[in-house]
Amino acid sequence: MKYVILGNGILGLSTAFRLTQRISSSDSIVLVGPNDRTGCATLAAAAMLNSFGEISAHSLKTDHDLYHFELSHLATRRWPDFEKELIAAAGNHLPHPCSKCQVLSGGCFDRGTFIINNTVSDEWDDRNFEAILQALKDFDEPYEMVNPRDIPNYMPAQRARALRALYIHNEGWLNPRIVIEKMDAILANSERVTRVDNKVLRLERSGDNIVAAHLENGDRVEGDRYLLACGSPTKEILKQSALGLPIQPLFYGVGVSLEIKSPDRPHKKCVRTPNRGGACGIYSTPFFLGPDKPNDHILVGASNRILSEPLFHGQLAATEHLMASAINEINEYFYAAQLIRVNVGWRPTTQDTYPLLGATSVKNLAIATGTKRDGFHLSPVISDYMASILMGESVDERFAMFTPEREIVRDISREDAVDTLVSSKLSEYYQHGFVPSGVMMVNKLKEQFRREAEELHDQVGAKDWGIPAELATMYQYGHAQID
Numbered sequence: 001m002k003y004v005i006l007g008n009g010i011l012g013l014s015t016a017f018r019l020t021q022r023i024s025s026s027d028s029i030v031l032v033g034p035n036d037r038t039g040c041a042t043l044a045a046a047a048m049l050n051s052f053g054e055i056s057a058h059s060l061k062t063d064h065d066l067y068h069f070e071l072s073h074l075a076t077r078r079w080p081d082f083e084k085e086l087i088a089a090a091g092n093h094l095p096h097p098c099s100k101c102q103v104l105s106g107g108c109f110d111r112g113t114f115i116i117n118n119t120v121s122d123e124w125d126d127r128n129f130e131a132i133l134q135a136l137k138d139f140d141e142p143y144e145m146v147n148p149r150d151i152p153n154y155m156p157a158q159r160a161r162a163l164r165a166l167y168i169h170n171e172g173w174l175n176p177r178i179v180i181e182k183m184d185a186i187l188a189n190s191e192r193v194t195r196v197d198n199k200v201l202r203l204e205r206s207g208d209n210i211v212a213a214h215l216e217n218g219d220r221v222e223g224d225r226y227l228l229a230c231g232s233p234t235k236e237i238l239k240q241s242a243l244g245l246p247i248q249p250l251f252y253g254v255g256v257s258l259e260i261k262s263p264d265r266p267h268k269k270c271v272r273t274p275n276r277g278g279a280c281g282i283y284s285t286p287f288f289l290g291p292d293k294p295n296d297h298i299l300v301g302a303s304n305r306i307l308s309e310p311l312f313h314g315q316l317a318a319t320e321h322l323m324a325s326a327i328n329e330i331n332e333y334f335y336a337a338q339l340i341r342v343n344v345g346w347r348p349t350t351q352d353t354y355p356l357l358g359a360t361s362v363k364n365l366a367i368a369t370g371t372k373r374d375g376f377h378l379s380p381v382i383s384d385y386m387a388s389i390l391m392g393e394s395v396d397e398r399f400a401m402f403t404p405e406r407e408i409v410r411d412i413s414r415e416d417a418v419d420t421l422v423s424s425k426l427s428e429y430y431q432h433g434f435v436p437s438g439v440m441m442v443n444k445l446k447e448q449f450r451r452e453a454e455e456l457h458d459q460v461g462a463k464d465w466g467i468p469a470e471l472a473t474m475y476q477y478g479h480a481q482i483d
C-alpha cells in the first residue's frame, strides 16, 4: 500500500508518523509539502495545549462542541506519551534542542497555565473567565485560584492589572518549531518515507478513486490512499480538483504571533487572558530554544482575522496591538524586549468552525483540516484516528461528526450568536482603546451592534440558528455558503 500525505504541517506530519509506526514493511509513504511552509499555522502557534483555557461563555452546550472538547481533553492527556514516542522514534536523529528532553523537563514541553482576568477589555472577559472556572469544577480538573501578584513574571501596568486569576496545572505548551523539526527528522530517516519538496495543485479522479496528485513542478504522484492536509490552502486544491464533493467553505484565519527576547524577564509558565472578541486574547508562553541556550525567549500571541484569501505578512495593526498588549497586560518590562520574529500563520477555519476530519465519498481520499486554533494541541488524537481511517480501520463512531462532507453544523442558537457577536465586537473596541463618554453611549452602541447582528441573521435566513461570531464578516461579504 502506498500512502500519499499532502501537507507538511502538524496534521500531515503526525499522521505520517503514526503510519510509520503501524504499516507493514512493504508499505510506503510519500509526503508532499514545501520546505518553506509559507503560511503554515503550526509554525505560528504558541503552541499551547489548552482545553479549559479555550472555553468561552456559550461553550459546551451542544453535542459537537462537547465531543470536540472531549477530544481536546483527551489530547491533553496523550501529549506526554506522544512526545515520548517521538523522542524514541527520532533516536540518533533527535534535533539538538531535544537532546536533554525528559518530556516534562529539560525540553520545550512544560505545563502550568495562568488565566488572568483583568479589566483592559470588558465584561466579556469576565464571562469567559467564569465559564472556564465552571468547566474546571464540572469536569473535576485540577486548578487553583491564585493571587495575580504571585504569578511569576507577571508585572502589568497598574491599570491593566488582574484582580483575579486561576492556575490550570495540566495545560502546557511546546515549541512547535522543535516538534516539527523532530517529526521532519523522523520522517526523513524512515526508509519507508519519501519527501517531496513541492506543492500539490490538484487531485486527479478516475471513477470512485483519486489516481494522482499533480504538483506545481509538473510531477504526478500516484498512490493507493491519499490524505489532504494542507491547512487553509486545502480549499484551493479542492477547487482545482473539481471533485464535486459538498465540502463547506474553508477560510484563512490569518494570525500573527511574536517571538520576543526578554533577558531580564524570562517566563516560566504560560500567562493568558480568556478568549476575547475576535481572537484568543493575549498570551505569553516560554519559547524554549535548546538545553544550552538561555531560556529568555517568549512567544506572544495572537491575532486572528478571517479572510477568504491569504495574507502573506502580518498587518501592522496586529503586530502593534500584540506588542502593546504584552507590555501593558503581561509585563511592563517587555518594553525593553527584542522583537525576534513575526510569525504569520493561517488557521484553517471552516464555516461552522468545526474541523473537517475523515474519509470522503471518493473511496481513497481522506481530509484532515479546519482545526482553527487548536490543531496543534489535538494532533496526537487526530493523527491516531486519521492513520486508522487511512488504513481502513474503525475509530470512535462519534468522530463522524466531523466528516468533511457533512452539512454545515448550525448548533448555535440565534440568541447566543447575537449575544456573542455584540459582546465580541464591544470587547474588540475596548481592546483597541475605546473610551466611551458615558454609560448611555455604550448602551447605544450595544443596541446598534445588536440591530446589525439581527439584520445579518435575517439577511442570510438564520431564523433558528446563529452565525459563529468569528465568521460574521464572511457572511456579511458573501463568502459564506447560504442555502
Ligand SMILES: Cc1cc2nc3c(=O)[nH]c(=O)nc-3n(C[C@H](O)[C@H](O)[C@H](O)COP(=O)(O)OP(=O)(O)OC[C@H]3O[C@@H](n4cnc5c(N)ncnc54)[C@H](O)[C@@H]3O)c2cc1C
Residues within 6 Å of the ligand: 006, 007, 008, 009, 010, 011, 012, 032, 033, 034, 036, 037, 038, 039, 040, 041, 042, 043, 044, 045, 046, 047, 048, 049, 050, 198, 199, 200, 201, 229, 230, 231, 232, 233, 234, 237, 253, 254, 255, 256, 257, 301, 302, 303, 344, 345, 346, 347, 348, 368, 369, 370, 371, 372, 373, 374, 375, 376, 377, 378
Ligand atoms: C498565530 C497562531 C497561534 C496558534 N496557537 C495555537 C495554540 O496555541 N495551540 C494550538 O493547538 N493551535 C494553535 N494554533 C492553531 C494551529 O496552529 C492549527 O490548528 C494547526 O497548526 C493546523 O495544522 P495543519 O497541519 O492542519 O495546517 P498547517 O500547520 O497550516 O500546515 C499545512 C501545511 O501544508 C502545506 N501546504 C500548503 N499548501 C500546500 C500544497 N498545495 N501542497 C502541499 N502542501 C501544502 C503548508 O506549507 C503547511 O506546511 C495557532 C495558529 C496560529 C496562526
